[in-house]
Amino acid sequence: MSLYYKEGVEVTRVDSDLTRCGVFALREVPKDIRRRYIPPVYDYRRYCNSSGYCTVQRVLIRPGRWESYDANEGLRSTVQAQCMADRGYEKVRVKACSPSVIEQTKITSTRVLPPLAANSCAIRIKGGKYQIVTP
Template structure:
């Protein structure tokens, strides 16, 4: 089955739109301060663990299948599933992410995921970007605003 480019893009956007908000959280901290702290930690981590760009070759993948004719003669064929390709990656990325997370933890932040708000909660909320990280609970959810910022909401019981 083939998918169009538009379908693939829509699927990616839908997946991103439904994904939980991931952020460093410290109750009562301003979002601006959290952003500055995260940037400083990322810069520090980059200095401590510089990029190490490597290239690897991913060989092609084939699927073998059998074709039989009415005469009883069968033969094996192979179909290209994925062509061979070169791929570049930063070998230090996982370590740099851990250093950033440790730096943020030293500043009192915890890496947190907050689920997306459902449509009813979004409709009932006056939309405005979160400026100060509020107390959160299991009921808390996040709304992604058109500006790219987000709003954390904790619906009433």
């Protein structure tokens, strides 16, 4: 799992800082919704009848469609990440705990970010919460 980490900080504080940085990034880099046309995809198939006469027909594989996207999404994400870094957070990946570690752990969501070690792992809990464990 990937998360913003700063040792000793309450998870609720991380969440509120992430929200504040998200709002800041949206204000600095507003949405720029654009549309683009994705053309249809065709293939050509050869069909032969019992007498050996063959024809090639064009077959529609995927129809064309219009798609909307936010041209500023990537830059806004970078601004949000920089805002979090300015507040002292770093983006870390914590591996998922093995089933044996989960069995030995009393499941409670992490409230304060603990020190991380090479063997630290995370257990996902319902509602988007998690528990960081260092066996």
